[in-house]
Amino acid sequence: MKYSQVAAALCLFATSMAQPWHSMVAYPDLSTFFGQRIWDSSVWTPNTVTQWPAGTLPASCASQMQARGCSASHVQVYNVTYSDCARPWVFCRCDYAPVSIGRTADIFGRMPVHMRSMVRHPMIVPNPDGQCCCAAPDDGDLMVAGDCPIETFAHEVSHLIDNRGDVFGEDFSSKSTFVNALAADTCSISNYGNTNGRHEEFAEMGVVALYNVNTNLLPAVDSSATTGCFSNQLSAIKTKFGSQFYAYGGTCVNRQPDSLTQPATKRVRVKRENLVGRAGWCRYKQD
Numbered sequence: 001m002k003y004s005q006v007a008a009a010l011c012l013f014a015t016s017m018a019q020p021w022h023s024m025v026a027y028p029d030l031s032t033f034f035g036q037r038i039w040d041s042s043v044w045t046p047n048t049v050t051q052w053p054a055g056t057l058p059a060s061c062a063s064q065m066q067a068r069g070c071s072a073s074h075v076q077v078y079n080v081t082y083s084d085c086a087r088p089w090v091f092c093r094c095d096y097a098p099v100s101i102g103r104t105a106d107i108f109g110r111m112p113v114h115m116r117s118m119v120r121h122p123m124i125v126p127n128p129d130g131q132c133c134c135a136a137p138d139d140g141d142l143m144v145a146g147d148c149p150i151e152t153f154a155h156e157v158s159h160l161i162d163n164r165g166d167v168f169g170e171d172f173s174s175k176s177t178f179v180n181a182l183a184a185d186t187c188s189i190s191n192y193g194n195t196n197g198r199h200e201e202f203a204e205m206g207v208v209a210l211y212n213v214n215t216n217l218l219p220a221v222d223s224s225a226t227t228g229c230f231s232n233q234l235s236a237i238k239t240k241f242g243s244q245f246y247a248y249g250g251t252c253v254n255r256q257p258d259s260l261t262q263p264a265t266k267r268v269r270v271k272r273e274n275l276v277g278r279a280g281w282c283r284y285k286q287d
Protein backbone atom coordinates (compact mmCIF):
# COMPACT_ATOMS: atom_id res chain seq x y z
CA MET A 1 0.00 0.00 0.00
CA LYS A 2 1.18 3.46 -0.81
CA TYR A 3 0.41 6.41 1.34
CA SER A 4 1.28 10.04 1.00
CA GLN A 5 3.65 11.18 3.71
CA VAL A 6 0.89 12.91 5.60
CA ALA A 7 -1.46 9.98 5.35
CA ALA A 8 1.28 7.62 6.45
CA ALA A 9 1.78 9.63 9.60
CA LEU A 10 -1.90 9.62 10.38
CA CYS A 11 -2.36 5.96 9.72
CA LEU A 12 0.69 4.92 11.69
CA PHE A 13 -0.65 6.84 14.63
CA ALA A 14 -3.87 4.93 14.38
CA THR A 15 -2.66 1.46 13.67
CA SER A 16 -0.04 1.03 16.34
CA MET A 17 -0.98 -2.38 17.64
CA ALA A 18 -2.16 -2.51 21.22
CA GLN A 19 -2.30 -5.55 23.43
CA PRO A 20 -5.37 -7.60 22.43
CA TRP A 21 -8.30 -7.46 24.85
CA HIS A 22 -9.26 -11.08 24.34
CA SER A 23 -7.97 -14.21 22.66
CA MET A 24 -11.42 -14.76 21.14
CA VAL A 25 -12.92 -12.53 18.41
CA ALA A 26 -16.59 -12.71 17.40
CA TYR A 27 -16.41 -11.35 13.82
CA PRO A 28 -12.79 -11.15 12.61
CA ASP A 29 -13.66 -8.70 9.81
CA LEU A 30 -16.89 -6.78 10.34
CA SER A 31 -17.52 -6.08 6.69
CA THR A 32 -17.61 -9.79 5.91
CA PHE A 33 -20.26 -10.46 8.52
CA PHE A 34 -22.22 -7.20 8.51
CA GLY A 35 -21.63 -5.33 5.26
CA GLN A 36 -24.42 -6.81 3.17
CA ARG A 37 -26.74 -7.20 6.14
CA ILE A 38 -26.43 -3.57 7.18
CA TRP A 39 -26.94 -2.44 3.62
CA ASP A 40 -30.05 -4.60 3.25
CA SER A 41 -31.53 -3.44 6.56
CA SER A 42 -30.68 0.24 6.08
CA VAL A 43 -33.33 2.81 5.29
CA TRP A 44 -32.61 5.11 2.35
CA THR A 45 -33.56 8.72 2.97
CA PRO A 46 -34.35 10.79 -0.13
CA ASN A 47 -32.03 13.74 -0.67
CA THR A 48 -31.49 16.67 -2.98
CA VAL A 49 -27.99 17.85 -3.91
CA THR A 50 -27.21 21.46 -4.82
CA GLN A 51 -23.69 22.54 -5.67
CA TRP A 52 -22.37 25.85 -4.40
CA PRO A 53 -21.02 28.31 -6.95
CA ALA A 54 -17.23 28.14 -7.08
CA GLY A 55 -15.33 30.60 -4.92
CA THR A 56 -16.11 29.81 -1.29
CA LEU A 57 -15.94 26.81 1.01
CA PRO A 58 -16.21 25.96 4.74
CA ALA A 59 -12.96 26.70 6.58
CA SER A 60 -12.66 23.17 7.95
CA CYS A 61 -12.99 21.74 4.44
CA ALA A 62 -10.16 23.99 3.30
CA SER A 63 -7.93 22.75 6.13
CA GLN A 64 -8.76 19.07 5.96
CA MET A 65 -8.49 18.96 2.18
CA GLN A 66 -5.24 20.93 2.16
CA ALA A 67 -3.86 18.47 4.72
CA ARG A 68 -4.44 15.77 2.11
CA GLY A 69 -2.96 17.71 -0.76
CA CYS A 70 -6.24 18.93 -2.26
CA SER A 71 -6.11 22.71 -2.60
CA ALA A 72 -9.21 24.86 -2.08
CA SER A 73 -9.59 25.47 -5.80
CA HIS A 74 -10.18 21.73 -6.21
CA VAL A 75 -12.86 21.52 -3.51
CA GLN A 76 -16.47 21.23 -4.59
CA VAL A 77 -19.11 22.18 -2.01
CA TYR A 78 -22.66 20.85 -1.93
CA ASN A 79 -25.79 21.32 0.14
CA VAL A 80 -27.33 17.91 0.67
CA THR A 81 -30.83 18.15 2.08
CA TYR A 82 -32.49 14.98 3.38
CA SER A 83 -36.23 14.58 3.72
CA ASP A 84 -35.96 14.15 7.50
CA CYS A 85 -34.08 17.39 8.23
CA ALA A 86 -34.80 20.88 6.92
CA ARG A 87 -31.21 22.05 7.30
CA PRO A 88 -28.79 20.68 4.69
CA TRP A 89 -25.46 19.06 5.42
CA VAL A 90 -22.66 20.88 3.64
CA PHE A 91 -20.51 18.25 1.96
CA CYS A 92 -17.08 18.91 0.48
CA ARG A 93 -15.53 16.84 -2.26
CA CYS A 94 -12.07 16.99 -3.78
CA ASP A 95 -12.77 17.15 -7.50
CA TYR A 96 -10.40 14.26 -8.21
CA ALA A 97 -11.63 12.01 -5.39
CA PRO A 98 -12.66 8.60 -6.74
CA VAL A 99 -16.30 8.65 -5.63
CA SER A 100 -19.21 10.89 -6.56
CA ILE A 101 -21.21 13.24 -4.36
CA GLY A 102 -24.42 11.41 -5.25
CA ARG A 103 -23.21 8.03 -4.10
CA THR A 104 -21.68 9.41 -0.92
CA ALA A 105 -24.82 11.40 -0.09
CA ASP A 106 -26.90 8.26 -0.57
CA ILE A 107 -24.74 6.12 1.72
CA PHE A 108 -24.53 8.85 4.38
CA GLY A 109 -28.32 9.09 4.18
CA ARG A 110 -28.69 5.40 4.94
CA MET A 111 -27.60 6.06 8.50
CA PRO A 112 -30.22 7.09 11.06
CA VAL A 113 -30.74 10.84 11.19
CA HIS A 114 -29.50 10.92 14.78
CA MET A 115 -26.17 9.43 13.68
CA ARG A 116 -25.98 11.95 10.84
CA SER A 117 -26.70 14.72 13.34
CA MET A 118 -23.33 14.07 14.99
CA VAL A 119 -21.53 14.97 11.77
CA ARG A 120 -20.70 18.55 10.84
CA HIS A 121 -19.15 18.30 7.36
CA PRO A 122 -18.89 15.02 5.46
CA MET A 123 -15.82 15.24 3.22
CA ILE A 124 -14.88 13.09 0.27
CA VAL A 125 -11.10 13.29 0.40
CA PRO A 126 -8.48 12.01 -1.99
CA ASN A 127 -6.46 9.04 -0.92
CA PRO A 128 -4.67 6.90 -3.43
CA ASP A 129 -5.08 3.68 -1.50
CA GLY A 130 -8.69 4.41 -0.70
CA GLN A 131 -8.54 2.98 2.78
CA CYS A 132 -7.98 5.84 5.18
CA CYS A 133 -11.37 6.95 6.43
CA CYS A 134 -11.28 9.14 9.49
CA ALA A 135 -13.40 11.06 11.93
CA ALA A 136 -12.42 14.21 13.80
CA PRO A 137 -14.29 13.98 17.10
CA ASP A 138 -13.60 17.53 18.26
CA ASP A 139 -15.63 19.15 15.54
CA GLY A 140 -17.57 16.30 14.00
CA ASP A 141 -16.02 16.32 10.56
CA LEU A 142 -16.06 13.02 8.75
CA MET A 143 -13.50 12.26 6.06
CA VAL A 144 -14.08 9.36 3.70
CA ALA A 145 -11.58 8.27 1.09
CA GLY A 146 -12.65 6.09 -1.75
CA ASP A 147 -15.91 4.25 -2.06
CA CYS A 148 -16.49 3.58 1.62
CA PRO A 149 -19.34 1.22 2.54
CA ILE A 150 -22.05 2.07 5.07
CA GLU A 151 -20.29 0.14 7.83
CA THR A 152 -17.27 2.42 7.46
CA PHE A 153 -19.49 5.48 7.86
CA ALA A 154 -21.11 3.85 10.91
CA HIS A 155 -17.70 3.04 12.38
CA GLU A 156 -16.53 6.63 11.98
CA VAL A 157 -19.72 8.19 13.32
CA SER A 158 -19.44 5.84 16.28
CA HIS A 159 -16.15 7.57 17.13
CA LEU A 160 -18.12 10.82 17.29
CA ILE A 161 -20.78 9.20 19.47
CA ASP A 162 -18.04 7.79 21.72
CA ASN A 163 -16.41 11.18 22.10
CA ARG A 164 -19.45 13.44 22.29
CA GLY A 165 -22.55 11.33 22.83
CA ASP A 166 -22.26 11.17 26.60
CA VAL A 167 -20.20 14.12 27.85
CA PHE A 168 -18.40 16.20 25.22
CA GLY A 169 -14.76 15.20 25.04
CA GLU A 170 -15.05 12.33 27.52
CA ASP A 171 -14.83 9.07 25.61
CA PHE A 172 -17.55 6.70 26.75
CA SER A 173 -15.19 3.87 25.77
CA SER A 174 -12.82 4.99 28.55
CA LYS A 175 -15.50 5.05 31.23
CA SER A 176 -16.16 2.24 33.68
CA THR A 177 -19.43 1.16 32.07
CA PHE A 178 -17.71 0.23 28.83
CA VAL A 179 -14.36 -0.78 30.35
CA ASN A 180 -16.12 -3.20 32.71
CA ALA A 181 -18.36 -4.57 29.96
CA LEU A 182 -15.36 -5.29 27.74
CA ALA A 183 -13.61 -6.99 30.67
CA ALA A 184 -16.70 -9.06 31.51
CA ASP A 185 -17.08 -10.25 27.92
CA THR A 186 -15.09 -13.23 26.69
CA CYS A 187 -14.35 -11.84 23.22
CA SER A 188 -13.65 -8.69 21.28
CA ILE A 189 -15.99 -7.80 18.48
CA SER A 190 -13.39 -7.80 15.65
CA ASN A 191 -9.68 -8.13 15.01
CA TYR A 192 -9.46 -4.37 14.49
CA GLY A 193 -11.25 -3.57 17.74
CA ASN A 194 -9.21 -6.18 19.58
CA THR A 195 -5.83 -4.68 18.82
CA ASN A 196 -6.27 -0.93 18.32
CA GLY A 197 -7.48 0.38 21.64
CA ARG A 198 -10.86 0.78 23.35
CA HIS A 199 -12.08 3.55 21.07
CA GLU A 200 -11.72 1.23 18.07
CA GLU A 201 -13.47 -1.60 19.92
CA PHE A 202 -16.29 0.85 20.66
CA ALA A 203 -16.48 2.04 17.04
CA GLU A 204 -16.68 -1.56 15.83
CA MET A 205 -19.38 -2.27 18.40
CA GLY A 206 -21.24 0.75 17.02
CA VAL A 207 -21.55 -0.99 13.67
CA VAL A 208 -23.01 -4.03 15.39
CA ALA A 209 -25.35 -1.82 17.43
CA LEU A 210 -26.67 -0.14 14.28
CA TYR A 211 -27.64 -3.51 12.87
CA ASN A 212 -28.94 -5.06 16.08
CA VAL A 213 -30.96 -2.07 17.30
CA ASN A 214 -32.92 -1.97 14.06
CA THR A 215 -33.28 -5.68 13.31
CA ASN A 216 -32.93 -7.36 16.69
CA LEU A 217 -30.68 -9.81 14.86
CA LEU A 218 -27.03 -10.78 14.96
CA PRO A 219 -25.11 -12.85 12.41
CA ALA A 220 -23.71 -16.16 13.66
CA VAL A 221 -20.28 -15.56 15.16
CA ASP A 222 -17.09 -16.95 13.67
CA SER A 223 -16.61 -20.68 14.20
CA SER A 224 -13.81 -19.97 16.67
CA ALA A 225 -16.04 -17.82 18.89
CA THR A 226 -18.91 -18.36 21.31
CA THR A 227 -22.39 -16.96 20.73
CA GLY A 228 -23.08 -14.07 23.07
CA CYS A 229 -19.41 -13.53 23.94
CA PHE A 230 -19.76 -9.72 23.50
CA SER A 231 -23.19 -9.37 25.12
CA ASN A 232 -22.04 -7.05 27.91
CA GLN A 233 -20.59 -4.54 25.48
CA LEU A 234 -23.61 -4.68 23.23
CA SER A 235 -25.92 -4.20 26.17
CA ALA A 236 -23.90 -1.23 27.41
CA ILE A 237 -23.85 0.57 24.08
CA LYS A 238 -27.53 -0.14 23.38
CA THR A 239 -28.61 1.03 26.80
CA LYS A 240 -26.62 4.24 26.55
CA PHE A 241 -26.94 5.12 22.87
CA GLY A 242 -29.34 2.70 21.17
CA SER A 243 -32.50 4.73 20.87
CA GLN A 244 -30.67 8.06 21.03
CA PHE A 245 -28.43 7.47 18.00
CA TYR A 246 -28.64 4.05 16.37
CA ALA A 247 -32.39 3.70 15.77
CA TYR A 248 -34.00 4.90 12.55
CA GLY A 249 -36.68 7.57 12.63
CA GLY A 250 -37.14 11.06 13.96
CA THR A 251 -35.53 14.25 12.77
CA CYS A 252 -32.16 15.98 13.17
CA VAL A 253 -31.33 17.31 16.64
CA ASN A 254 -28.41 19.06 18.31
CA ARG A 255 -26.48 19.65 15.12
CA GLN A 256 -23.38 21.78 15.31
CA PRO A 257 -23.12 25.01 13.35
CA ASP A 258 -21.31 24.75 10.05
CA SER A 259 -17.70 25.79 9.83
CA LEU A 260 -17.36 29.42 8.72
CA THR A 261 -17.39 30.04 4.99
CA GLN A 262 -14.23 31.53 3.52
CA PRO A 263 -13.01 32.48 0.04
CA ALA A 264 -11.28 29.72 -1.91
CA THR A 265 -8.46 32.16 -2.49
CA LYS A 266 -7.67 32.51 1.23
CA ARG A 267 -4.33 31.04 2.20
CA VAL A 268 -4.89 27.81 4.14
CA ARG A 269 -2.75 26.97 7.12
CA VAL A 270 -2.96 23.37 8.23
CA LYS A 271 -2.90 23.16 12.00
CA ARG A 272 -1.99 20.19 14.06
CA GLU A 273 -5.58 19.79 15.21
CA ASN A 274 -6.59 19.33 11.59
CA LEU A 275 -4.40 16.27 11.47
CA VAL A 276 -4.98 14.54 14.80
CA GLY A 277 -8.40 14.46 16.44
CA ARG A 278 -8.74 14.02 20.16
CA ALA A 279 -9.85 10.41 19.97
CA GLY A 280 -7.30 9.67 17.31
CA TRP A 281 -7.57 8.99 13.67
CA CYS A 282 -8.37 5.64 12.40
CA ARG A 283 -7.83 3.52 9.42
CA TYR A 284 -10.59 1.15 8.60
CA LYS A 285 -10.21 -1.69 6.17
CA GLN A 286 -12.94 -1.59 3.61
CA ASP A 287 -12.59 -5.11 2.42
Ligand SMILES: [Zn+2]
Pocket residue numbers: 155156159199200203281282283284
Ligand atom coordinates in the same frame (compact mmCIF):
# COMPACT_ATOMS: atom_id res chain seq x y z
ZN1 LIG B 1 -11.77 3.82 13.95
